[in-house]
Amino acid sequence: MRNAAKITTAVLAAGALTLGLSACGSDKDDASDSSGALVVAASPVPHAEILTFIKENLAEKAGLDLQVKEFTDYVTPNTATEDGSVGANFFQTKPYLDDFNKKKGTHIVPVVDVHLEPLGLYSSKIDKADDLKSGATVAVPNDTVNEGRALQLLAANKIITLKDGVGTTATPADITSNPKNLKFKELEAAQTPRSLADVDAAVINGNYAIEADLKPAEDALVLEAAKGNPNSNLLAVKEGQEKDPRVQKLVKLLTSPEVKKFIEDKYDGAVLPSF
Incomplete structure (x- = not known):
């Protein structure tokens, strides 16, 4: 990086x-x-x-x-x-x-x-989300809305399951199913790209991904859909x-x-x- x-x-x-x-x-x-x-x-x-x-x-x-x-x-x-x-x-x-x-x-x-x-999930260690190992650590933004968006992204891609209706207020406490027993590292949003060397994957806001020379359309393992967003x-x-x-x-x-x-x-x- x-x-x-x-x-x-x-x-x-x-x-x-x-x-x-x-x-x-x-x-x-x-x-x-x-x-x-x-x-x-x-x-x-x-x-x-x-x-x-x-x-x-x-x-x-x-x-x-x-x-x-x-x-x-x-x-x-x-x-x-x-x-x-x-x-x-x-x-x-x-x-x-x-x-x-x-x-x-x-x-x-x-x-x-x-x-x-x-918003996208990125990694310097794996090539697709399915490759996340049991007990892997995923960095997420620590502010309320962006953390909720990050968890919703993971839920939309069937990596975790969240309580019904939590929306963008979701936190790790709202996870009802975590098949891979993922651990979440909550960081200030601007630090998430830097965390890629230390975690298995990170959910990164689009602006910080671009600053870190990441290309969301190419590098993200999973990416938010634009329609209805x-x-x-x-x-x-x-x-x-x-x-x-x-x-x-x-x-x-x-x-x-x-x-x-x-x-x-x-x-x-x-x-x-x-x-």
Whole structure:
């Protein structure tokens, strides 16, 4: 995994980015002044790449001053949106957002669905899911929604069985049948690709798989289906900012034919347009 060092550095850098936001008063001004730049918090891949494509190719013609601020974690983009350090964020799904608002008391709302990043099971030790041995260790994301998605993926492929109705709140405690007696290692989502050297398999979010030079359509042992999937990644803002003219300009650009073509050409099925 030649990208492990980059991922490790990125995770360590997340704290520094968080501190940087608190010292960046001009960003708060931008976020609250609809005549200034729209600062958007985003995961590096593919979110920031999509936004950078817009910034470099479409934003000026649309009259949008767009600034992209990258984060490697799934918490700071929402807290920064809540406190006004940024004007919007682009990194998460609706189930994750709903769970975050409930737990943190934040007031972040979705604006538009943009794309799906299929969650996949990966391994550097086996070539197919059936090859998982009895007692094998599988790494899964440790946040509520993504862990639930990971377990649902395994259940959909008959690797485990879950209690009826648990949905994306599923945890290992909700497993009712585990024929291979799999053990689960719960990790922060960004660390799951790095864990491949230490576990038998790992369920990895699409964006982190891409950063680790994994190709979901080719490398995943099993992959989430796109049809009927509620886990599209979306643009989100603090409640009350949905009609900000800058946000509405970005909505149009994010769902434009140019962006659809960019996603399809660049990610070759690893990221799927949701519009």
